[in-house]
Amino acid sequence: MTDATIPGDLRNAFDAYERAIVANDLDALDAFFAPGEDTLRGDGGGLLVGHDAISGFRALRGGVPPREIAEVHYRPLARGGEAVASGSPEQSTDGDIALLVSVSAFRGGGRGLQTQVWQRIDGRWLIVAAHVTPRTPALDRTIWRSVGDPFQQGAWEGPLEGLTVAVKDLFAIAGFRIGAGNPTFLEEARPEKVTAPAVADLLRAGASLRGIARTDEFAYSIAGDNVHYGTPPNGAVVGALPGGSSSGPASAVALGHADIGLATDTAGSIRVPASYQGLWGLRTTHDLVPRQGMLPLAQSFDTIGWLTRDGETLHRVADWCLSYDGSASTENVYGASGDDLPWRFLVPEEILDCVEPATREAFSRMLAALAASDDPPPFRAVHSGDLDATFTAFRTVQGAEAWRNDGEWLRAHPGAVGPAVAERFRAASQITAAEEAAARLDLESIAAHLAELVDGAVLIFPTVPGPAPLRTADVDAVRAATLRMTAPAAAAGLPAISVPLLTVAGAPVGVCLVSRAGTDIALVRLARRLAALVGSGAGR
Template sequence: MSAAEHRQVGAAPDQAQSAAPGNPPAELLAAFEAYERAVQDNDLDELDAWFAPGAETMRGDDAGLLVGHEQISDFRSQRGGVARRRIETIEYRPLADGVALLVSTSVFASGGRGLQTQLWQLLPEGWRITAAHVTPRPRAFDSSIWRAVGDPLFQGAWEGPLGGLTVAVKDLFAIRGYRIGAGNPSYLDSAKAETRTAPAVRDLLRGGASLRGIARTDEFAYSIAGDNAHFGTPPNAAVPGALPGGSSSGPASAVAAGQADIGLATDTAGSVRIPASYQGLWGLRTTHDLVPRQGLLPLAQSFDTVGWLTRDGETLQGVADWCLSYESSDSTASAAGQRGDDLPARFLVPTEVLAAASTETAAAFEAFLLGLETGGVLDAPVERVSIGELSGYQEPFRIVQGAEAWRNNRRWLEEHPGATGPAVAQRFAAAARITEAEEQAARDALAPLRARLEQLVGAAVLLFPTAPGAAPSRAADATSIDATRTATLRMTTPAAVAGLPALSVPLLRVPAATGGREAPVGVCLVSRAGSDLALVRLGRRLASAAASAPTSTHPAATGERATKE
């Protein structure tokens, strides 16, 4: 045994030799081995017991830091266990009476090594872990984020305004030589390789960006939570243990994790804006039909819109400037008024939308408005306006969306019964029962909302929180998730109904749903059709004002690109 107090352990924890002098005390070693057995068995009760209770216990890994016993327990309940492994070595360092550091290496049965660092403390109930960090074995890529990934997968033009940037493309867009998977393994198996690349993808490549990979989507884009019954839930880099937001979950997680600079996504009822809000990103839903949808697998054409996700406003501005310009893009027929005409900093807050926000989010938003009013940013005082009772529009929206989703996917779904996850299957089953008369009545019912919004944004910009609150915990029950979905759609569907551009900017901080920290919530700006570029400029103006305000603590509030390491 070395002076460094190195311990060689046998093939499995429960077969380890008794501790020699200089090794961990017998009681500590027994606790470590019992904990490791619980890890291998995925015994959640035992694992909870081995971590010290309270709000100060910590666990970190490559996905982020969890603080508090409750957060750690929620994480384990969703993890599903770990791959089979054996402990190879343990390093022991006594730090004080009843406090010890254990660093162990593990060898996985399927190959690769990992590292575990644990701070143990002797409590009245025995040795317990008070802090832990896990370094997992290297992965080729995270399959919950990516379907296919390269370095790059496709090289863009050698020169262009987007040179040096990488793109994560939602698995709904055609890419020549690849199949569209739509977040469903059976659909991927039945698909044929595409012969052409979608214009929305091609524009980015022509601008110099390279295609990092094809990123996961919620099944058929028919969800807003960010989970996938087949491939798992992508991580939320901003709030470990929370849902990432969907349906553009893969592109958003890739961008938030720094694995791509741009997420090419779609937004039907919030699928760009909600992941942006949950993960502290910038997200632009473009004007409906401004970026054509050729080569895009549709969900509901009346609302489907192309959009982008970035970590900062400068990058988003560059993407929008390129892709929506006359001379550079073959994907847009008109960018009228977008070059020089700025939008006024005249904001209208729709009271019915704000009412759908949580108490904490509404308070953070009101504080943000106060900062605008005292910071000399506004061209006119903020006004409160009514857009009508939103509950009367949700059901018509659901009917139109469902009718189109069923028409688009009926043949495949009938040929592949049971191929979708339970939540998506339930939505398609409801959509299948919609009649033509119900669909037409629903379209008629949405017309007043569209007209009202178009009237309001003629000379002003709507301003409200993007989402009801912070990203829900991955461990939240189905009832809670459904309630969040309902409140979320109340806030996101108006812009979709009117086909207006909507921008989410990460400007609010609220208590995280998982507890013990703050989490981002976006501020949403909605403007008149065709004003996309000016909308991003206005969003950057607000972000700069928020960043310079004395109370601003949000690193994403700067509208500029972070310095690269």
């Protein structure tokens, strides 16, 4: 089976396309794909539909490593005027359709597979559909630093038996370094002597570690676009940002590499990737889960939490890790979560103002569906307070603490951190003691107001302004709106859960519930009740 019968002009087009791939000649590649909305291109990262979506993706991908075409198989499918019954055309004519399936051999080992449907349009052979399998890597380094089967075995029985954990690279695992998303930091780190209790609790319950997953540098980002290791794929939306800073655990869970993401949330680092990738994500009450063995970003707001694909798993994890019986790592007496939370919701108006129209509509539809359900909860609009003021106070204290934690290291390692995170630290370095003190005062009254709101009801609102932005989008505006939505719970130290209840233009958006401090397990129960009521159809 050879390429002997490929029409000459088709072979030339195929060869020219292959040269353009290896050279990463974006214009040439664009020109080889048929224009219009019907053109298809897919790989392990997902399926892109339409020439423009395909073109947009190319800018992100970078070139392919050196390779040769080892085999080409040609199957004529249609001639301009008729389907091909047998034989092969010597000369091609307009409207001809042909299948080319080729195997590429990479010089550095490994093989790839390309399936292309070509059509002759206006005298040129163009690709109308392509399916690409690149050589398989040993691991996806955008998601994982290290991964195993298992990476570390947990107890052979327990309530989390059989589940696997992606550990964000901020937690101590005995014998391993903490990398914090930065290769220079990793290089200089020393192996940890003791496993963080948040990790040990999971192991003791029978969960096993799948591996150490990527984080944005020092967890100081919500985008998930680590400049050193690349951007992990969004498991729900092709070509979209994964959300950060718990990007690796989130993508690992979304893609089925692990069942539980052990993560941290300072300003939204669990809730944002949960919303972007259609996951459940719980930010716990501040100081509920002890943070020994976790690299801090800003101690006043740092919390530990989990990402899962479903509410039942998150419930099991929270039940174990937050209950007095199960956990050696928490001092929670479980009492506050023993009672159910009130079935009564507050919609904070200022937060809703940050939400994009399509997402706001989906959220309204969900509330309407709830109101029309068998178990309609009361809803009431409330004022969450000035979000600019909340965020400013939050950012000031966060920055001051982050600089105290990492400033010395950053000063000693100029250029070691990516530009966006470096700029954030630079701004943080300018914060004065007076500014910090004033911000702490502001936070006290902000927290008091929010605590009052959730005393007898639960806040409900979309987790983020809208679906995950495409990786090609300018994310600064989204970032500002997002942090205004996620900062209040962080500023008040309240538990917050993101539940994948909305679908906007085919992409998931989370609904965030915020409740009283210490009611974390009850919050998960409430979220499951809400999700069961909304069902899979509501809010779409």
